[in-house]
Amino acid sequence: MELTPRKKKILAATVELYIVSGEPVGSKVLCENLDIRVSSATVRNEMSDLGGMGLLNQPHTSAGRVPSERGWRVYLDSLMTPEPVSAQERRFIDSLLLPSAYDPQKLLDGVSRLLTGMTHMTAITTTPSGNNAAVSGVQFVQTSRRTAMLILMTTLGTMHTRVFHCDFDLSPDVLRVFFRVFNDQLTGRPVRRITPAYLQTLGAGMGEAMLLMSSALRALQEAAREAMGSDVRVDGQMNLLFCSEFTQQSLRRLMRYLDRPQEVYALLQRAGTRVLLGSESGVPALRDTGLAIAHYTVRGRDAGAIAVLGPMRMNYPRLLGLLDYAARSVSRMLTELMDLQ
Amino acid sequence: MELTPRKKKILAATVELYIVSGEPVGSKVLCENLDIRVSSATVRNEMSDLGGMGLLNQPHTSAGRVPSERGWRVYLDSLMTPEPVSAQERRFIDSLLLPSAYDPQKLLDGVSRLLTGMTHMTAITTTPSGNNAAVSGVQFVQTSRRTAMLILMTTLGTMHTRVFHCDFDLSPDVLRVFFRVFNDQLTGRPVRRITPAYLQTLGAGMGEAMLLMSSALRALQEAAREAMGSDVRVDGQMNLLFCSEFTQQSLRRLMRYLDRPQEVYALLQRAGTRVLLGSESGVPALRDTGLAIAHYTVRGRDAGAIAVLGPMRMNYPRLLGLLDYAARSVSRMLTELMDLQ
DNA sequence: GGTTAGCACTCTTTCTGTTAGAGTGCTAAC
């Protein structure tokens, strides 16, 4: 059967009424909120058709209609457009993000808080992955007589710190040596090529100086591991508790899934910028959810993702507008930061 | 009425059976799990007395007994002792905390994960507050042509970083000047005395160099604010969802409370090392909860708190043993770190 | 052929009444 203009109109109205009410939408209320001059019986026939096409579901015989996963999909793909963020909200967002514009990790933290605050859903953000980044420098800062902080900096502007302890007294001279050795060897090297094996050969090449540097090397290894990976930050899981659409059990499953950052990261990576509805993700825990994902870029190259997770019933026009603006802002700030180098 | 030894025994057994079962305890099951050779009728009389004394509650006439808040209090104060942590668990804890022993913030993160993992409740930790600390140094690290990271270090071993941006090109020489000026003025100064007003006079004293340093000063101010405060980290709120004792409403209230870190911090500070049961905290949101708090020290001086929050029904002997060991470990590690200076 | 009014039908929700079971409190005997 074909999706006539009137069917589209009715489907869109059903979805939108369902978004605001959360209740199955009946033919009568739909009629009242629709600017078509037809009776509820006609609407009823159309809704029955839409049900037959798999776009609307009926919880039970005497209930109204609810969009099915395919119904949501059609709505997302062809019946709505993202709602631009108002000027006032843009100002608010900018003022919140600007102070941490020069620190990617803190910036993504800010985005996370922003998204949870403005959507009352769960926000997921990933920091730029060092996969395509190189070391832009290594710094050492003495923090006490025998401890120092190693700071690994990447071309993406991320910084990864580790405090390490030596069993001899440190001095500016010693740290200068550390600095020279580490920067000579590492600056410009792709982060993904700082492997344990590489560090071992690096250490071996140092001769007996290696003994002095072993704890610094360990710190470097950990910092490099952190830089390679991507911090997955999940914020505002609490908000999902208050979504009536989740059962105790589905919530539990969902929370357990969100506790496995690698899997969440992999999903965001392979999904790209789009909305994953329920089973589309292939993840059982996400069966009843909607997951809106936007990727941000650095110099036009994909660098990470920000996302909002909630029940399938969400205000996507608004959500996608917000997500899009946030991703653009992050892309702009991080690209500027990279261009500073 | 007096709390005879037999009454104590019965109260303790009631509490302990309730801890494991979560169900009201009847006279019959209690009798079976008690090594007293008396009949259920006798136990019934005693339980009735304990009810009259306000130590046991009865959800309804035909239900067993449940410890009241006062009952829990008596149990905690005089009927139980914390359970020492097993050697195996001690090893596990140590191995988890040791790698971050030289970074207080990461250490407390580790404790937080530890407590949620081992108790399946919510953990609350506070990082050492800079209230009694002084600046042990300020460092600058260039991170790109026009950005640098300021690192504020305190005598407690905490580190606070801020990346700032200048509208002129930085150089090692410029940063050396920054380093000298900031360290001359700040090293040894109590963190709490780095006020906005002080920074203003500091800036004024610099003459026109002030223009060059304004963004560094702003970064310092933010870092100092962070150092003064205490990061309150709440972890594993999710776990509370699966405690049947909480209603939707009480959970909501609880979550909202946990979203206000200053209040949580103030409560932990004034409570000291002990268990707060329900209304004892004076916080309505905590009415149905138990909150076990332990303070850790640096050189014998109170520095912060770690705590576990859950329903009133918790396995306190185990919990208190764990909390005590964790607090001792943190105290030891942080004191060692401070002694390094 | 598309549209509409009317109505029977179905299913959920809510309320009420009933029953089985659990645990108590009381009494009288030990």
Add this chain to the structure above:
DNA sequence: GTTAGCACTCTAACAGAAAGAGTGCTAACC
């Protein structure tokens, strides 16, 4: 002081009845 026995009370679970909502179908209409 302790115990056995028993009546009492309250909950949880189930079943049936009534109310309400929304549909699907049919027959008439434009």
